Amino acid sequence: MDLRYGPEYERFRQEVREFLAETWPLSGEEAKLERVQQSARFRKRAIARGYLARAVPRAYGGSEQPPDVLRASIIREEFARAGAPLDVGAPAAQLIPTLVAHGTEEQKRAYLPGTVTGELLWCQGYSEPGAGSDLASVQTRAELVDGEWVIHGQKIWTSYAHWAEMIYMLVRTEPAAAGKHAGLSYLLVDMQQPGIDVRPLKSLNGDSHFNEVFFDGARAPADRIVGRRGQGWNVSRSTLQAERNAVATADTTLKQFSELLELAKSTRRNGRPAIEDPAVRQRLVEIEGYVTSHEYSSHRQLTCAARGESPGLIGTMNKLVGTDIATRMARLGLEISAEGALDAPYHHAEMLTGGSGEANPVARFLHSLSIRAGGGTSNIQRNIIGERGLGLPRDFAVQKRKAPA
Numbered sequence: 001m002d003l004r005y006g007p008e009y010e011r012f013r014q015e016v017r018e019f020l021a022e023t024w025p026l027s028g029e030e031a032k033l034e035r036v037q038q039s040a041r042f043r044k045r046a047i048a049r050g051y052l053a054r055a056v057p058r059a060y061g062g063s064e065q066p067p068d069v070l071r072a073s074i075i076r077e078e079f080a081r082a083g084a085p086l087d088v089g090a091p092a093a094q095l096i097p098t099l100v101a102h103g104t105e106e107q108k109r110a111y112l113p114g115t116v117t118g119e120l121l122w123c124q125g126y127s128e129p130g131a132g133s134d135l136a137s138v139q140t141r142a143e144l145v146d147g148e149w150v151i152h153g154q155k156i157w158t159s160y161a162h163w164a165e166m167i168y169m170l171v172r173t174e175p176a177a178a179g180k181h182a183g184l185s186y187l188l189v190d191m192q193q194p195g196i197d198v199r200p201l202k203s204l205n206g207d208s209h210f211n212e213v214f215f216d217g218a219r220a221p222a223d224r225i226v227g228r229r230g231q232g233w234n235v236s237r238s239t240l241q242a243e244r245n246a247v248a249t250a251d252t253t254l255k256q257f258s259e260l261l262e263l264a265k266s267t268r269r270n271g272r273p274a275i276e277d278p279a280v281r282q283r284l285v286e287i288e289g290y291v292t293s294h295e296y297s298s299h300r301q302l303t304c305a306a307r308g309e310s311p312g313l314i315g316t317m318n319k320l321v322g323t324d325i326a327t328r329m330a331r332l333g334l335e336i337s338a339e340g341a342l343d344a345p346y347h348h349a350e351m352l353t354g355g356s357g358e359a360n361p362v363a364r365f366l367h368s369l370s371i372r373a374g375g376g377t378s379n380i381q382r383n384i385i386g387e388r389g390l391g392l393p394r395d396f397a398v399q400k401r402k403a404p405a
Helices: 007-023 028-032 035-048 069-082 090-102 105-117 232-246 250-266 278-306 312-316 318-343 348-353 361-370 378-389 396-402
Strands: 122-125 141-145 148-155 166-172 184-190 196-202 208-221
Touching (some): 007 035, 007 069, 028 035, 035 105, 069 250, 069 278, 090 122, 141 166, 148 166, 148 184, 166 232, 184 208, 184 232, 250 278, 250 318, 278 312, 278 318, 312 378, 318 378
Antiparallel strands (some): 141 148, 148 208, 196 208
16 A cells, blocks of 8 residues: 655645745734634635635635645645644534535625635534434524515524624525425524524533524525525535534544543553553553544545545445544543543633644543534434445334324
């Protein structure tokens, strides 16, 4: 197996490294800016060089580069090595391909430039108290009145809603449509307006990442609908696919395993480094096997993509496998930390600027459980793999519930 990228791509790698050495971290007066501003300033330079927002046309603030999965892979690797901002935060990163694919010309020009730099903060209005994994069951409704959508309902588990300037959301605009997947629309809504009440949900550590959002007469202009009216489910699939692809990638898993090793080396158990404990070493070796398998599977998929081939069923398993490994690592990290776990720092704001935000072992473990639900729960992923990938019959319990009385 030859994992080298070849001379052309290694020259590109060196070019990226030199750019990062010159531009990140920021220096001088720019280093005094707020973290979000620093990241936006850096991203603009990286976009100008063609490293970020590669699939976004220049007219909308992107760098408009031809598809090249190997160059994209090198950029991810080198930005991660330098600790440079790459993602603009999950909600915005998931919206970008949706707007590129489905947005109107006016929507793209209005929202993409600020979104790709991270200056325009978004949240995602999908889940509701009665619609989590079964996303098509959303009941928040929007009615077109005098050229505006009037919105009533509730969303929950809405990350960053207490910071966001905008929300993209699924709402029911055609309540009489046949089938729950029909009659949904995808709206872009201003968060700073009357009729929207954001209520933070407190985590065990006192931080607030998730929120409840109540809509009581909030409004959005008629042209804020993305895609066709009543066809929001098809539009939302672009966002969901981007979310699933971004969760627990092999690069993320490798980084987390490296951090776990450092934790095992620096934490003492019974007067000795935890990594010298045979039980800890056994667990680390077991996890490393999963991490390495995930890494080499990603190499195979990258090779397929570079050749224009489909990786097959394995491509649908990335999120399920990656989130399972993340939970294994987080659980061991929590056990290693033991008594000092609750005292470790927690830096959630870093998640908006490309950091993990999960320095606290307790927070990391809890976060590892939450990402198993993002983009569809693990059980939903197993159903997709079994039914669509392996051709297995639908779950008996589901069939039984749906059987006519």
